Amino acid sequence: MTHMTPTTRAAVVIGVAVALTAGLAAAPSPARAAPVDPHANSVATSPAPVAPAPAPATSGATARSPKSAERAIATFVSLGATRSPDPASSAAPAVTPQTIRTTPTTKLFAGGLSVDPAGEAARTATTLSSQGRTAEAAAARTIAQQPVATWLGSWLDDAQLVKKIDGTIATAEKVGKTPVFVTYNIPNRDCGSHSAGGSADNAGYLRWNALVASRLAGHRVAVVVEPDALSLISNCPEQTGGREATIASAVATLADAGVPAYIDAGNSNWVPPQTMAARLKAAGVDRARGFATNxxxxxxxxxERAYAEKVSQATGGARYVIDTSRNGRGWKGTWCNAPGAGLGVAPSVQSGTTRLDALLWIKTPGASDGQCNGGPAAGKWFASYAVQLVANRAAG
Incomplete structure (x- = not known):
């Protein structure tokens, strides 16, 4: 890949602004779902909160300059995204929109997948250990040793969002690894179920997505876009009208920033492949790297591979990734904190003959799906469940 010059980076962010403007003009505005914190970092039944994450290191050739999140946001807003809010990142490798689909997997994820030493599982392990909960701390520590995606959503305000993205990238770049992010902020998220919430409307969502894109631009990253958003159109069409167009605007903004995106495509037992392929096309998969399943x-x-290959064929050869975070024992009859589930195979970048790019831990194993099967609220750490996942993990 080539390096992004300040001029090129300016053009990228102009593209972000253009895509955002177009999206705001066209996107409908559904009603706001009840807010929730689906990825809060507290331990279920824990008498003490999880300690805040330590500030990640920012050294290294491609680390961002030491400006505050507030200044970055002010620059983003005041410039109207007409030039880079952070010229110091211009030395990072870039992926152009034309090469997002064709870049070899080994280059897209050069250096391998990033492990975040300040991630949710690592912080939880520290807290549980301090409480003398040895077995639960050990399970959290086992999970923390693997690359797990970093989720971004409405539980972070703008300043926290910038700090989270910049810190995660700086940590990964210090060791030459590639981080994976998840955007999870679509209006009417989860059809008002356990993980309800998201942006108030499409305009707010697209502004939020543009801020995310502006911080990712110029860095080697990958993004999984809005888990369940397209699949749930089957469940609550009255809440999800026009969702494909909203996602298409968000994906275009990411693509203009050179960010490879994987649009979530449900799983092998939800939406038929041809139906999902049609939704992915409407959601701009031609501008994305591909899609994610499971x-x-x-x-x-x-x-999942059999399902994904059918979807890929129907979308012109889109690449895909599969979440293996909890599939070590297969389907257990429920999606919500399934009893008997286990960790799947460790995340890895693939280079085989299929269109599979990587096996990823997209879901944070140990984070609850919601108040079901004994779990706490969605996103809260379910310590006893994490112990079960580790105990039942897949071999290899």
Whole structure:
């Protein structure tokens, strides 16, 4: 890949602004769902909160300059995204919109997948250990040793969002690894179920997405876009009208920033491949790297691969990633904190003959799906469940 010059980076962010403006003009505005914190960092039944994450290191050739999140946001707003809010990142490798689909997997994820030493599982392990909960701390520590995606959503205000993105990238770049992010802020998220919330409307969502894109631009990253958003159109069409167009605007903004995106495509036992392919096309998969399957679910890799290959063929050869975070024991009859589930195979970048780019841990194993099967609120750490996942993990 080439390096992004300040001029090129300016053009990228102009593209972000253009895509955002177009999206704001066209996107409908559904009603706001009840807010929730789906990825809060507290331990279920824990008498003490999880300690805040330590500030990640920012050294290294491609680390961002030491400006505050507030200044970055002010620059983003005041410039109207007409030039880079952070010229110091211009030395990072870039992926142009034309090469997002064709870049070899080994280059897209050069250096391998990033492990965040300040991630949710690592912080939880520290807290549980301090409380003398040895077995639960050990399970959290086992999970923390693997690359797990970083989720971004409405539980972070703008300043926290910038700090989270910049810190995660700086940590990954210090060791030459590639981080994976998840955007989870679509209006009427989860059809008002356990993980309800998201942006108030499409305009707010697209502004939020543009801020995310502006911080990712110029860095080697990958993004999984809005788990369940397209699949849930089957469940609550009255709340999800026009969602494909909203996602298409968000994906275009990411693409203009050179960010490879994987649009969530449900799983092998939800929406038929041809139906999902049509939704992905409407959601701008031609501008994305491809799609993701099995996010937060339990279906075996081979079932997901067979489904994904059908979707890929129907979308012109889109690449895909599969979430293996909890599929080590296969489907257990429920999606919500399924009893008997286990960790799947460790995340890895693929280079085989199929269109599979990577096996990822997109869902944070140990984070609750919601108040079901004994779990706490969605996103809260479910310590006893994490112990079960580790105990039942897949071999290899």
């Amino acid at each position: 996010v937060s679910n339990y279906y075996p890799v081979e079932a």
